[in-house]
Amino acid sequence: MGVRVQTxxxxxxxxxxLLRGSDARxxxxxxxxxxVRGENDAATVRTLTLEHxxxxxxxxxxxxxxxxxxxWSIYDAxxxxxxxxxxxxxxxxxxxxSSAHRGxxxxxxxxxxxxxxxxxxxxxxxxxxxxxxWVEARASDDEAAARW
Amino acid sequence: xVEIVYxxxxxxxxxxxxxxxxxxxxxADVGALLAWLRSRGxxxxxxxxxxxxxxxxxxxxxxxxxxxxxxxxxxxLFPPVTGG
Numbered sequence: 666m667g668v669r670v671q672t673x674x675x676x677x678x679x680x681x682x683l684l685r686g687s688d689a690r691x692x693x694x695x696x697x698x699x700x701v702r703g704e705n706d707a708a709t710v711r712t713l714t715l716e717h718x719x720x721x722x723x724x725x726x727x728x729x730x731x732x733x734x735x736x737w738s739i740y741d742a743x744x745x746x747x748x749x750x751x752x753x754x755x756x757x758x759x760x761x762x763s764s765a766h767r768g769x770x771x772x773x774x775x776x777x778x779x780x781x782x783x784x785x786x787x788x789x790x791x792x793x794x795x796x797x798x799w800v801e802a803r804a805s806d807d808e809a810a811a812r813w
Numbered sequence: 814x815v816e817i818v819y820x821x822x823x824x825x826x827x828x829x830x831x832x833x834x835x836x837x838x839x840x841a842d843v844g845a846l847l848a849w850l851r852s853r854g855x856x857x858x859x860x861x862x863x864x865x866x867x868x869x870x871x872x873x874x875x876x877x878x879x880x881x882x883x884x885x886x887x888x889x890l891f892p893p894v895t896g897g
Contacts, residue, residue: 699897715896716820716821717896718818718820718870718873718889718891720873721870721873721874721889724873724874725873746896746897757896757897758896758897778897781896781897782894782895782896782897783893783894784875784894785894785896785897786820786870786889786891786894786896787894787895787896787897788820788821788822788891788892788894788895788896789895789896790821799821799822799825799892799895800895801893801895802866802892802893802894802895806897
């Protein structure tokens with residue numbers, strides 16, 4: 666299924682249907698959808714602009730999915746990350762993983778999003794009533810990735 | 814020549830998305846490249862100061878201070894990532 670970086674929105678039901686296909690070995694699909702929140706660090710967020718580093722982004726995401734395949738028994742995975750200007754309630758990112766049983770699907774899905782947040786070259790800039798500001802990395806994200 | 818790419822906040826602070834530079838002979842790794850850029854002063858000195866969280870990638874792979882840099886490489890400098 667692979668990884669995609671795009672400005673367009675995505676349809677979660679369609680992506681999960683594609684991930685499953687007609688593969689009767691699949692007994693579980695776990696998915697994560699990240700959304701734009703309307704408030705961050707006590708400020709109203711009007712827009713959230715995402716940029717990335719073309720070339721490195723796809724390589725980093727492929728590497729994270731490969732690592733998940735090494736660690737867990739999964740059949741397939743899809744990662745879609747949007748870039749450009751988004752608004753509160755918009756979808757930002759989808760991670761979905763198929764496997765025979767739920768344990769591998771849950772773990773691989775959480776691993777992929779935790780690693781994506783600390784390893785993949787994306788950056789967020791918020792527009793608030795006080796102007797634009799770059800979102801700072803959170804220590805809690807590093808701690809989440811370090812668990813794996 | 815080496816292609817240097819600046820991303821996100823660093824691009825804003827430096828006022829440029831990148832540059833092609835001929836490295837001085839004694840600049841052979843990431844640590845030396847950062848020290849050389851820092852010596853320009855101003856935003857270069859403050860944004861790349863030791864202790865500031867700056868990430869570096871060489872040819873699209875995350876690099877460390879001792880990662881070699883040579884002619885033809887693409888070196889990217891950026892703040893800690895915030896996607897997802």
